[in-house]
Amino acid sequence: MTRRRGAVAGIVIGFCVAVYAAVFVLGRVDQYLFPANEVAVPAVPAFVPGTDIGVNVSLPGVSAPGPKPWTPDARLNILVLGIDKRPGQPEDGSYRSDTMFVASIDKHAGRLELLAIPRDYWAEIPYGNTPGVWAENKINAAYSYGQFYKYPGGGPAAAVAAVQHNLNITIHHYVVIDWEGFVRLIDALGGIDIEVPETISDFGTDVLEVFPNNTVQAGRQHMDGKQALGYSRVRVDGDLKRIERQQLVIRAVADKAVSLGYITRIPELWSAYRDAFRTDIDNALIPGYALMARSIDLGNIQTFSLGKAMYGGVSEDGQLILLPNRDQMYAIIDEFLADPQARDEAPKVALVVPPGGQAAGMAAVAHLETYGIPPAWVTVVAGDGTGAPGIYDVTGKPYTAGKLAGLFDLRMQNPDGSEPPGFDVVIRLGEGTALRTPG
Known part of the structure; x- marks a missing residue:
């Protein structure tokens, strides 16, 4: 009897281990294929018989005990490149990227955020076909250089390298679209409606020839693909104003x-319009990204532009360029x-350090930046050693x-x-206060 019970127990334990291993592997695969929608097994409450003592029993790497905190992994950054390839030109030609922006999806908050990169930003871009070799030029030349010099991965990889090198933004994927693809996609939507903020004309180029008298009138306008393209491209009033129009x-x-x-x-449309653009997003990821897209609040797109941190200049070879104020950029x-939910609260944070705690304060600021609290939100205050260490919500910023x-x-x-x-929130460090990794 004892031997039989032991055999049964062994079978049950083996079965449980097999199930755990299967769920663990499924979770890892699901995390890749279905970002922000991955499977998770909730922690299970267990009680000691005959008592009211209970604990949550969780499986390492599998269980989800509660809402996940925001981490940098919540970000999915896609570099979107609009190249100036004209109809009939070869796909593998050396073109400049007329448009560059980072589309960042925050999976934790369900937000889409856009960061526009001015095409005339004077930066270090890949030179030749060896990664790590740089030359100064407008950042929109990175794609062209990558194509011409056969950089590993071509123009898209060179543009990604330039953005990561100059802006310190991790890029996970890229999407390249040319004029023909842009027009085709807009027309597939039946055109778009734009509230044009101000009348704009361009009589010096053919960009606005699809509009009467080469002019886009202020007010609500319905545009087909060619008109939306022209409105996106016109730059008679400068590249920074053009960025504003592109975001509209x-x-x-x-x-x-x-x-x-x-x-x-999305999966159906992906198959129908896959040839309208080029990307390194694998087909196997599309179902997962489609699920993620459903959770994104597209009515609350937040836009940013590096144009505010740029000023005009002239390069040594006579090009009109934009130079960055790096601190502002x-x-x-x-x-x-930043963590967008914390940004919604616009917190002013005081970091009170104990006497002699300057090094700890610097480490704390860096720790906060890693987890989505920019240094601009934080003021380090020298404390006098009084007051209990802790987090103080002074004005009501519960998320932060x-x-x-x-x-x-x-x-x-x-x-x-x-x-x-x-200040809205005060962090009062104590002697030897430890930093924690959320998870």
Whole structure:
């Protein structure tokens, strides 16, 4: 009898281990194929018989005990390149990217954010066919250089390398679309509606020839593909104003796609219009990305532009270029990459360090930046050693305060009036306060 019970127990344990291993592997595969929709097994409450003592029993690497905190992994960054390839020109030609922006999907908050990169930004771009060799030029030349010099991965890889090198933004995928593909996609939507903020004319080029008298009138305008392309390309008032128009077009496309229910048809549309653009997104990922897209609030697209951090200049070879104010540029990038739910609260954070705690304060600021709290939101304050260490929500910023409590070995404390004035949330470090990794 004892031997039989042992055999049964062995079978049960073996079965449980096999199930656990299968779910663990499924979770890893699902995390890749279905980002933000991966399978997870909830923690199970277990109680000690005859008592009211209970714990949550979880499986390492599988269980989801509660809502996941925001981490940098919540970001999916896609570099979108609009190249100036004309109808009839070869696919593998050396073209400049007329449009460059990073489309960042925050899977945790369900947000889409856009960061426009001015085409005339003077940057270091890949030179030749050896990664790590750079030359100065306009950043929109990176694609052309990559094609011409046979850079590994061609123009798209060179453009990705330039963005990552100059802006320190991790790029996960790229999408390249030319004029023909752009027109085709807009026409497939039945055109788009744009609230044009101001009348614009261009009599010096053929860009606006699809509009009466080469002029786009202010007010609500319905545009087909060619008209939307012309409105996106016109730059008589400068590249920075053109970026604003491009962002209006993107918003209009998103609004039309939502109104037509296209978000639920992504796999079908992908198959139909796959030849309209080039990308390194594998076909196997499309179903997962389609599920993720359904959770994105396309009515709340947030737009950023590096144009605000640029000023005009002339290169040594006489080109009109844009040069960056680097502090301002990286501040915009920090804001763009921040945790959007914390950004919604616009918190002013005081980091109170104990006497002699400057090094700990610097480490804490870097830790906060890693987890979506930019340095611009944080002021380091020298403390006098009084006051209990903890997180103080002074003005009512519950998301930010809760997030900060997950980043330090500190407890939430009730404000007592000793907090430095003018701040929404106060972090008071103690001697030896440890940094925590949320998870």
